[in-house]
Amino acid sequence: MLKIRTYNQISDKGISRFSTTRYQVDATQNQADAVLLRSHKLSADELEDSIKAVARAGAGVNNVPVAQCTERGIVVFNTPGANANAVKELVLTGMLLASRGILPGMQFISTLAGMQDNGELSKLMETEKKRFAGNELAGRTLGIIGLGAIGSMVAGMAIDLGMTVLGYDPALSVDAAWRLPNQVHKIENLSALVANSDYVTLHLPVLDSTRGLVNADLVASMKPGLCLLNFARDEIVDTAAVVAGLNSGQLRTYVSDFPRYELIGRDDVILMPHIGASTAEAEENCAVMAAEQLKDFLENGNIRNSVNFPLLSLERVSGAESGTRLAVTNKNVPGMLGKILSLLADQNINVVDMINKSRGEIAYNLIDLASPPSEAAVSAIAATDDVIKVTVL
Ligand SMILES: NC(=O)C1=CN([C@@H]2O[C@H](COP(=O)(O)OP(=O)(O)OC[C@H]3O[C@@H](n4cnc5c(N)ncnc54)[C@H](O)[C@@H]3O)[C@@H](O)[C@H]2O)C=CC1
Numbered sequence: 001m002l003k004i005r006t007y008n009q010i011s012d013k014g015i016s017r018f019s020t021t022r023y024q025v026d027a028t029q030n031q032a033d034a035v036l037l038r039s040h041k042l043s044a045d046e047l048e049d050s051i052k053a054v055a056r057a058g059a060g061v062n063n064v065p066v067a068q069c070t071e072r073g074i075v076v077f078n079t080p081g082a083n084a085n086a087v088k089e090l091v092l093t094g095m096l097l098a099s100r101g102i103l104p105g106m107q108f109i110s111t112l113a114g115m116q117d118n119g120e121l122s123k124l125m126e127t128e129k130k131r132f133a134g135n136e137l138a139g140r141t142l143g144i145i146g147l148g149a150i151g152s153m154v155a156g157m158a159i160d161l162g163m164t165v166l167g168y169d170p171a172l173s174v175d176a177a178w179r180l181p182n183q184v185h186k187i188e189n190l191s192a193l194v195a196n197s198d199y200v201t202l203h204l205p206v207l208d209s210t211r212g213l214v215n216a217d218l219v220a221s222m223k224p225g226l227c228l229l230n231f232a233r234d235e236i237v238d239t240a241a242v243v244a245g246l247n248s249g250q251l252r253t254y255v256s257d258f259p260r261y262e263l264i265g266r267d268d269v270i271l272m273p274h275i276g277a278s279t280a281e282a283e284e285n286c287a288v289m290a291a292e293q294l295k296d297f298l299e300n301g302n303i304r305n306s307v308n309f310p311l312l313s314l315e316r317v318s319g320a321e322s323g324t325r326l327a328v329t330n331k332n333v334p335g336m337l338g339k340i341l342s343l344l345a346d347q348n349i350n351v352v353d354m355i356n357k358s359r360g361e362i363a364y365n366l367i368d369l370a371s372p373p374s375e376a377a378v379s380a381i382a383a384t385d386d387v388i389k390v391t392v393l
Pocket residue numbers: 058059060061080081083084087145146147148149150151168169170171172173176203204205206209210231232233257274275276277278
């Protein structure tokens with residue numbers, strides 16, 4: 001039996017991908033083969049030696065100790081794009097709430113509970129509605145910081161709404177560039193993007209290089225009266241700089257999925273309880289994608305959408321030769337493959353297929369063998385200097 005320990009509420013659509021004859025999946029599993037989670041802040045102490053993979057049903061992996069996982073040969077997966085549409089729709093909601101008198105108008109109406117004359121009520125609406133007028137999004141400029149799965153969808157939506165879109169992403173992948181609508185104006189300089197935008201939305205990961213990206217200097221460069229939307233992560237924004245920007249009028253509104261106590265109760269701040277990905281559809285998409293990736297890894301050693309291991313896949317040989325597969329993780333240093341193969345040759349074990357790829361300091365190999373390796377052969381490989389993990393599949 002393969003064991004998967006879950007944290008958080010993971011959609012049943014994902015959990016049901018694991019057959020009950022082969023997997024035990026729930027929050028109580030100890031000595032598990034893998035961990036499946038959403039936003040639980042995982043500490044390295046929670047990763048027993050049996051763990052081979054951590055799957056994040058979501059995009060951000062800042063709640064996973066990725067560096068320690070890499071050192072220990074634990075593959076970390078995420079589910080890029082699976083919740084992007086949910087976030088995109090909430091960005092639109094945020095822009096509309098920040099631009100029209102929806103929230104104060106609703107609050108005003110709730111003070112009228114008890115009025116019993118609809119004629120009076122209608123008259124009151126017509127005299128008071130001027131207090132809740134706003135502006136349209138069409139014709140305004142949206143600056144997008146981070147043009148990946150979410151940023152590109154937000155860009156397409158804003159273009160459809162008649163907005164001009166400026167985009168900034170110094171790390172844009174080739175795939176992401178292909179997905180981007182060609183009307184997006186690529187801006188190389190962050191200050192220029194914020195100086196020319198009416199709305200700026202953040203869609204980048206929190207990394208050492210992006211922590212505090214929105215700081216006092218960037219707020220000072222913003223077009224006065226700008227609306228900032230943060231559906232990325234709180235650490236990317238310096239809260240004190242935002243408060244100062246709101247107080248000075250440099251910022252008109254701050255919309256955030258990450259409440260901070262300094263921001264609660266302000267009329268110029270709209271806070272949501274980290275619900276960017278909280279739709280039934282996104283939760284299902286993420287859970288299914290995470291489950292499929294985890295299964296393919298635990299059963300075949302294949303890796304899709306990892307943030308610390310290379311993308312790698314090897315078809316299983318069918319029929320009598322289906323044999324045994326070894327998954328070997330080692331430090332990315334010269335001569336490792338030769339050492340592993342010669343240990344197998346010493347045991348008279350024939351290799352029928354193999355693949356090897358590296359990423360940063362890690363190399364990962366799938367080696368299909370014509371006959372099962374002895375325990376001694378597996379132990380000899382595991383004991384080789386710079387080998388990190390060996391799994392027989
Ligand atoms: N509020 C919520 O519930 C959710 C929040 N998120 C957050 O949104 C982030 C983005 O998600 P996706 O678009 O799915 O990820 P993604 O990986 O598809 O896109 C991120 C983009 O940010 C870019 N980037 C990296 N460093 C940058 C920098 N210094 N300046 C500008 N761009 C930079 C990357 O090149 C990439 O194109 C996630 O990392 C997560 O923190 C994601 C999903 C739900």
